[in-house]
Amino acid sequence: MYQILWNRFKQGKRTHAYPKAPLELPEMYRGLPLIQGSDKGEEAATHCPQQAIFSSSIDLGKCIFCGECEQRSNSEFVRFSNCFEMSTNTREELIVSEYRSIDAKSCLGRKSIRELFGRSFQLRQVSAGGCNACESDINVLNTPFFDLARFGVQIVASPRHADGLMITGPVTLNMKHALLKTYNATPAPKLVIAVGSCAIAGGPFYDSPEVIGGVDELLPVDLFIPGCPPHPMTILSAIVNYLSLHH
């Protein structure tokens, strides 16, 4: 017992201070892409497995961050930065180009949601056909390093206890009905968060006849969090920025 307490004391606090202190992810992490030279876009588009590149822009809703466009163009078309803050309020804002990037800090939530719920916000997670990687990255938000609960945000078991839904997966036809029922069981006003490329635009399953191909085909989405899967910090920062939980 003494040893356990001593180890705890020695380890100290493991939760990162973000957003009060900046957090630097490793160089190898592929975050917000910085488009360098539009003239290389056409060629890069031919290598994109997601058809996410068009007119020298990248649709981060479709992108799975495979890095193919960066490698094939020797970083001349795009370079992936290690910036993890890249959530948006609208689907259109996920399209980035040489002239237009994402400012996730300006991605504020509906006033009614922020004022009503303040620092007590419950979310129900729905996997609408995800591969379980997005779901795993949501799970780790409860570990000591991220500790999403310190902002008053909890994942709950029932939609009836929830203030919003956090949806992953491309919404398979088999999950459509269950998702709609869960949405209807959540009391208003409610927030809908699409987490990951699948939930935003079908992800790697975008051309399958078995998927709807994005939550916004079915429900009004308030917050889009790109990635395949999104880094836990991308999810955490999106929620913190959206609900203005910085303090």
Ligand code: SF4
């Ligand atoms: S990183 Fe995104 S845009 Fe680039 S090739 Fe992969 S899916 Fe396409």
Ligand code: SF4
């Ligand atoms: S976005 Fe990627 S990681 Fe997330 S459920 Fe889809 S395939 Fe899996």
